[in-house]
Amino acid sequence: MIFFEFAKRNLARHKFRSVLAVIGIVIGVLAITALGILGNSVRLSASEQLHLIGNELVVFPYGGETISEDQFTQIEKITDAIPVTSTVDKVIFDEDSTLVAVYGMRSEDISKVVEKADGQYLKHGSSNCLVGSRVADDFELRVGERATVKTQKPRIVGILTERGIGFDINPDSAIILSDKLFSSLYNASGYNLVIVKVDDIEEVEETRKEIEDRLNKKEQVVVVMELKMIVEGIKDLFDMISLFLLGIGSISLVVAGVSILNVMMMSTVERTKEIGVMRAIGTSKKGILRMFLFESLILGAIGGVIGALLGFGVGYLVDVLILKEASYLFAPSSLVYLFLGIAFGIGTSVISGLYPAWRASKLKPIEALRYE
Amino acid sequence: MMIVVELVEVTKVYELPRGSIKALDNVSASVEAGDFVSIMGPSGSGKTTLLNIIGCLDTPTSGRVAIGGENVSGLGDEDLTKIRRDKIGFVFQQFNLIPTLTALENIAYPMRLKGLSGHEERSMELMRSVGLDEKLGENKPTELSGGKQQRVAVARALSNDPDTILADEPTGNLDSKTSKDIMELLKETNERGTTVIMVTHDPLVASYTKRTFQLVDGRIESTA
Numbered sequence: 001m002i003f004f005e006f007a008k009r010n011l012a013r014h015k016f017r018s019v020l021a022v023i024g025i026v027i028g029v030l031a032i033t034a035l036g037i038l039g040n041s042v043r044l045s046a047s048e049q050l051h052l053i054g055n056e057l058v059v060f061p062y063g064g065e066t067i068s069e070d071q072f073t074q075i076e077k078i079t080d081a082i083p084v085t086s087t088v089d090k091v092i093f094d095e096d097s098t099l100v101a102v103y104g105m106r107s108e109d110i111s112k113v114v115e116k117a118d119g120q121y122l123k124h125g126s127s128n129c130l131v132g133s134r135v136a137d138d139f140e141l142r143v144g145e146r147a148t149v150k151t152q153k154p155r156i157v158g159i160l161t162e163r164g165i166g167f168d169i170n171p172d173s174a175i176i177l178s179d180k181l182f183s184s185l186y187n188a189s190g191y192n193l194v195i196v197k198v199d200d201i202e203e204v205e206e207t208r209k210e211i212e213d214r215l216n217k218k219e220q221v222v223v224v225m226e227l228k229m230i231v232e233g234i235k236d237l238f239d240m241i242s243l244f245l246l247g248i249g250s251i252s253l254v255v256a257g258v259s260i261l262n263v264m265m266m267s268t269v270e271r272t273k274e275i276g277v278m279r280a281i282g283t284s285k286k287g288i289l290r291m292f293l294f295e296s297l298i299l300g301a302i303g304g305v306i307g308a309l310l311g312f313g314v315g316y317l318v319d320v321l322i323l324k325e326a327s328y329l330f331a332p333s334s335l336v337y338l339f340l341g342i343a344f345g346i347g348t349s350v351i352s353g354l355y356p357a358w359r360a361s362k363l364k365p366i367e368a369l370r371y372e
Numbered sequence: 373m374m375i376v377v378e379l380v381e382v383t384k385v386y387e388l389p390r391g392s393i394k395a396l397d398n399v400s401a402s403v404e405a406g407d408f409v410s411i412m413g414p415s416g417s418g419k420t421t422l423l424n425i426i427g428c429l430d431t432p433t434s435g436r437v438a439i440g441g442e443n444v445s446g447l448g449d450e451d452l453t454k455i456r457r458d459k460i461g462f463v464f465q466q467f468n469l470i471p472t473l474t475a476l477e478n479i480a481y482p483m484r485l486k487g488l489s490g491h492e493e494r495s496m497e498l499m500r501s502v503g504l505d506e507k508l509g510e511n512k513p514t515e516l517s518g519g520k521q522q523r524v525a526v527a528r529a530l531s532n533d534p535d536t537i538l539a540d541e542p543t544g545n546l547d548s549k550t551s552k553d554i555m556e557l558l559k560e561t562n563e564r565g566t567t568v569i570m571v572t573h574d575p576l577v578a579s580y581t582k583r584t585f586q587l588v589d590g591r592i593e594s595t596a
């Protein structure tokens with residue numbers, strides 16, 4: 001391909017200028033690729049959580065302070081439910097006292113909601129306790145040690161795995177007691193929230209309606225939160241944020257496109273006489289058009305590939321540092337951004353090169369030859 | 373003898389803001405294959421316009437032009453480009469080699485445009501035939517002297533084996549010794565059968581040719 005060869009040599013003729021044009025594309029593609037991968041990773045991570053908790057409903061009292069035993073029974077008639085009582089209290093570990101969330105749960109429910117990292121779960125009516133991962137870390141707690149809650153000194157029989165921020169309970173900075181111990185300590189009546197796990201994710205919506213219909217028949221006494229909706233809301237938010245970031249990335253690509261347009265325009269003007277000679281000795285308009293388009297294609301391809309690889313690297317860093325998970329990077333939906341970045345780089349560059357190339361091909365040989 | 377260039381009542385008028393200028397006025401002429409013609413005349417007499425019209429770089433306002441027996445009046449850009457590529461070789465005053473190509477690549481370029489195979493060997497052959505050392509083949513035009521660049525330009529003009537070579541003041545940028553060499557080269561080329569039409573204002577240069585068209589005010593005043 002003689003015109004491809006021409007394009008390469010013409011770019012090499014003005015190395016510095018070509019490198020600057022490529023840098024513009026690199027930055028634009030880097031932005032698009034990195035932001036695309038980041039947005040996608042966040043979306044994937046949200047989807048993963050949705051998968052874990054998407055079948056969960058949380059029932060909160062509306063107006064009143066707690067969900068009564070009677071209301072709970074009505075929920076249980078519809079589906080299996082996990083009642084949770086909670087408060088915040090001062091707990092003493094060894095000699096350090098701290099404010100933590102204290103949850104009271106039926107022993108059979110605990111393993112459905114949290115996971116133990118060490119030790120065991122609570123037995124029925126146990127007077128022991130479980131501690132969350134952060135509490136355990138902060139106070140260097142081990143299984144077998146004791147905590148002081150009000151008048152009681154429950155033994156720590158299990159330490160939980162980290163769960164992250166939840167919409168139902170936040171066990172990481174909490175201790176969990178059996179329902180019996182909790183009510184003896186706090187004299188609680190009713191429940192602060194009820195967690196409902198629906199077997200089939202398709203029936204979540206229906207179950208939510210059923211609970212609302214039954215309990216809120218006369219007046220609203222409970223609010224039912226569908227975690228799926230919350231996670232989807234977050235997903236939508238992240239989608240919007242990543243779209244916004246992609247928009248910013250695109251702007252930098254547009255700027256890069258303008259710089260390529262500029263470089264190519266300069267090039268056509270400088271090479272007017274050369275184009276005249278080429279046309280005079282038998283080069284077709286198409287040939288000239290192709291030569292200039294190849295030049296912008298080469299700039300775009302080099303910038304695109306470098307930008308996409310750097311963007312991938314930045315995406316990796318961000319995934320590892322913020323999401324602490326690199327596997328999202330290699331998901332096909334993330335890798336798409338690698339190729340999308342390259343395609344955008346080449347596309348922008350070629351589109352920017354269209355006008356100068358067209359102008360060069362339109363030059364009349366006789367006028368171009370006269371140009372000094 | 374076959375007629376390679378035929379002009380019938382060719383007129384060229386340039387429309388300018390201050391009025392129109394008649395660069396060529398009802399010019400009729402023909403050049404036979406194997407001829408060596410110089411076009412002379414004072415500046416502004418229409419020499420270069422005539423050469424450009426013969427070279428299919430410009431079109432007449434009226435009249436008919438035939439190249440190699442083919443009427444080119446009214447042909448589109450694509451067809452004219454092909455005629456320039458296949459039937460005509462150009463030699464310019466300022467050599468006009470393509471700066472990114474080596475000497476050999478410059479010579480091979482018209483052949484590559486045409487898609488001919490074996491252009492490497494033929495370019496080498498042409499280099500030798502215009503009296504250039506093969507070693508210079510890899511040099512870029514800027515690394516060659518003016519005379520050598522013009523030799524490369526002549527080789528390039530010959531590469532597609534054209535019927536006619538059009539030369540616009542081919543010695544205009546050269547010293548007298550090199551001018552003589554280039555004229556000898558063009559003469560040799562003509563002796564091998566290629567028609568040469570050349571614009572010049574130098575009578576010494578014109579003396580190499582077989583015929584001279586004397587142009588005055590856009591008309592051929594005399595043919596000697």
